[in-house]
Amino acid sequence: xxxxxxxxxxxxxxxxxxxxxxxxxxxxxxxxxxxxxxxxxxxxxxxxxxxxxxxxxxxxxxxxxxxxxxxxxxxxxxxxxxxxxxxxxxxxxxxxxxxxxxxxxxxxxxxxxxxxxxxxxxxxxxxxxxxxxxxxxxxxxxxxxxxxxxxxxxxxxxxxxxxxxxxxxxxxxxxxxxxxxxxxxxxxxxxxxxxxxxxxxxxxxxxxxxxxxxxxxxxxxxxxxxxxxxxxxxxxxxxxxxxxxxxxxxxxxxxxxxxxxxxxxxxxxxxxxxxxxxxxxxxxxxxxxxxxxxxxxxxxxxxxxxxxxxxxxxxxxxxxxxxxxxxxxxxxxxxxxxxxxxxxxxxxxxxxxxxxxxxxxxxxxxxxxxxxxxxxxxxxxxxxxxxxxxxxxxxxxxxxxxxxxxxxxxxxxxxxxxxxxxxxxxxxxxxxxxxxxxxxxxxxxxxxxxxxxxxxxxxxxxxxxxxxxxxxxxxxxxxxxxxxxxxxxxxxxxxxxxxxxxxxxxxxxxxxxxx
Amino acid sequence: xxxxxxxxxxxxxxxxxxxxxxxxxxxxxxxxxxxxxxxxxxxxxxxxxxxxxxxxxxxxxxxxxxxxxxxxxxxxxxxxxxxxxxxxxxxxxxxxxxxxxxxxxxxxxx
Numbered sequence: 001x002x003x004x005x006x007x008x009x010x011x012x013x014x015x016x017x018x019x020x021x022x023x024x025x026x027x028x029x030x031x032x033x034x035x036x037x038x039x040x041x042x043x044x045x046x047x048x049x050x051x052x053x054x055x056x057x058x059x060x061x062x063x064x065x066x067x068x069x070x071x072x073x074x075x076x077x078x079x080x081x082x083x084x085x086x087x088x089x090x091x092x093x094x095x096x097x098x099x100x101x102x103x104x105x106x107x108x109x110x111x112x113x114x115x116x117x118x119x120x121x122x123x124x125x126x127x128x129x130x131x132x133x134x135x136x137x138x139x140x141x142x143x144x145x146x147x148x149x150x151x152x153x154x155x156x157x158x159x160x161x162x163x164x165x166x167x168x169x170x171x172x173x174x175x176x177x178x179x180x181x182x183x184x185x186x187x188x189x190x191x192x193x194x195x196x197x198x199x200x201x202x203x204x205x206x207x208x209x210x211x212x213x214x215x216x217x218x219x220x221x222x223x224x225x226x227x228x229x230x231x232x233x234x235x236x237x238x239x240x241x242x243x244x245x246x247x248x249x250x251x252x253x254x255x256x257x258x259x260x261x262x263x264x265x266x267x268x269x270x271x272x273x274x275x276x277x278x279x280x281x282x283x284x285x286x287x288x289x290x291x292x293x294x295x296x297x298x299x300x301x302x303x304x305x306x307x308x309x310x311x312x313x314x315x316x317x318x319x320x321x322x323x324x325x326x327x328x329x330x331x332x333x334x335x336x337x338x339x340x341x342x343x344x345x346x347x348x349x350x351x352x353x354x355x356x357x358x359x360x361x362x363x364x365x366x367x368x369x370x371x372x373x374x375x376x377x378x379x380x381x382x383x384x385x386x387x388x389x390x391x392x393x394x395x396x397x398x399x400x401x402x403x404x405x406x407x408x409x410x411x412x413x414x415x416x417x418x419x420x421x422x423x424x425x426x427x428x429x430x431x432x433x434x435x436x437x438x439x440x441x442x443x444x445x446x447x448x449x450x451x452x453x454x455x456x457x458x459x460x461x462x463x464x465x466x467x468x469x470x471x472x473x474x475x476x477x478x479x480x481x482x483x484x485x486x487x488x489x490x491x492x493x494x495x496x497x498x499x500x501x502x503x504x505x506x507x508x509x510x511x512x513x514x515x
Numbered sequence: 516x517x518x519x520x521x522x523x524x525x526x527x528x529x530x531x532x533x534x535x536x537x538x539x540x541x542x543x544x545x546x547x548x549x550x551x552x553x554x555x556x557x558x559x560x561x562x563x564x565x566x567x568x569x570x571x572x573x574x575x576x577x578x579x580x581x582x583x584x585x586x587x588x589x590x591x592x593x594x595x596x597x598x599x600x601x602x603x604x605x606x607x608x609x610x611x612x613x614x615x616x617x618x619x620x621x622x623x624x625x
Binding site: 071074075078081082084085088089090093205208209222223224225231234235238242261262265266268269272273276279280494495498499501502505506507 | 525526527528530531536539540543547550551554558559561562563565566567571572577578579580582583586589590592593594596597598600601604605608611614615
């Protein structure tokens with residue numbers, strides 16, 4: 001590792017540790033630890049949402065997928081972006097109005113059932129681990145490739161940093177690391193895209209001609225159906241991307257970090273602009289990668305195209321720019337995994353420890369200590385998992401997290417907020433069936449059961465790579481059937497239910513009273 | 516959990532039935548429902564059209580085909596609808612505050 005790389009990485013690490021030190025002095029109550037006591041502005045939270053959302057899989061993966069498969073790669077960006085309309089129109093304000101620290105708070109505001117709370121907390125933990133461990137594995141492999149440092153050292157550095165941020169700085173440190181990441185990521189990739197455009201004398205049609213010339217797909221590069229030939233796979237993927245974001249716990253808990261619904265709306269509006277601009281930039285980078293590096297070199301470096309952005313940086317600006325882009329990729333990873341650690345921590349220490357084990361009676365100090373210990377435990381466990389998975393291909397799990405979230409959390413959350421006849425039995429049925437259905441489709445599907453190099457080397461029992469179109473309706477239908485079957489046994493108090501609906505829509509006295 | 520009892524002083528059923536709250540809910544539904552249907556249809560129209568038809572593959576402007584225009588239109592739609600939502604929902608904030616003030620704080624008796 002030469003000095004340029006070393007300086008960039010040290011700079012990022014020192015910066016984020018200073019933020020953590022500053023945040024550590026402020027996160028001395030549970031409210032501050034879990035939600036930064038609602039102190040972020042809409043713009044800050046919007047930047048943090050973008051930092052939470054744009055994973056290294058988005059940054060490196062989408063550039064590579066566009067460079068190799070053309071139009072179909074861009075469809076991921078479309079789905080990721082439009083999913084924020086679902087969040088904005090249907091989910092964000094009620095979540096902010098009803099919840100305190102966790103996703104389970106929102107649903108258990110209506111159904112005061114500890115069984116339900118444990119299931120939701122379990123779902124959150126599962127989604128967080130499914131998302132976090134593959135990212136740690138991918139980042140270890142990436143750093144090994146870029147910097148030639150040992151896999152286990154890179155995993156331990158990233159795992160150690162994310163744990164330090166959350167244990168000491170809680171949500172305040174996590175948010176600010178994410179804000180810094182968004183600013184660095186957006187400005188770095190913007191700079192790179194300007195260099196690409198200048199190479200073509202700012203002439204878009206010159207780029208298009210050159211892309212057609214360089215890509216083995218020729219004119220077909222700009223046509224749909226090169227990555228996802230089957231219409232069912234395509235629509236299934238689009239469905240999971242659209243509904244997944246609104247079920248991801250680490251995104252939803254970000255709506256507790258602002259003061260009121262006005263700031264919630266501002267957060268999403270700024271996140272949408274940042275994420276939208278970022279995806280337009282990745283499109284230019286994808287075109288740049290295929291034209292300036294060429295298909296053969298891209299695929300030779302990494303068959304999935306994940307190294308397209310770093311290779312492009314090296315081509316355009318030599319070692320210096322490559323070091324810069326690698327440091328950005330590193331920041332991107334630590335910010336996302338820190339967001340997942342805090343979401344998993346909240347699910348365990350707030351939902352399971354405070355509400356279920358201590359029956360809501362843990363003191364402020366006990367809660368804070370439990371939260372820090374949980375964060376430490378979660379950081380350690382996921383790092384150990386990642387260390388042992390060096391030789392397994394787990395990156396596909398990242399995109400499947402959206403399917404799991406869209407078929408378990410999203411149906412239950414949506415029905416809780418809007419359906420008056422929904423009941424705890426329906427919520428429990430929906431969560432469990434949605435989780436099992438999406439995981440079963442995944443395990444029995446061609447990602448894992450594959451006669452050509454799968455973990456289980458047989459023909460898949462379930463045909464789709466993208467199981468959303470089956471798993472998501474199963475989640476919804478079981479939640480509805482569960483409600484209808486157990487309608488009589490769960491007589492809801494009409495008064496309480498009305499109170500819930502009024503609060504979801506108007507948000508009266510949300511932050512004032514402590515539980 | 517224990518503040519449940521003191522809160523129930525407010526008669527929420529009465530609040531819900533009040534004309535003010537009903538009007539507020541109607542206004543919210545009036546823009547949320549049609550816009551949601553619109554963006555769902557517009558979003559799924561893209562994969563459905565590219566899967567089952569090929570007319571989007573024809574060039575629109577120079578070398579750029581309609582499928583790209585449609586994909587970019589999804590971006591434009593997201594930016595525009597988010598801005599519209601912020602405006603419309605922001606305009607209703609005052610009414611929500613009024614409901615809280617008039618109805619809930621007076622115990623829903625107004």
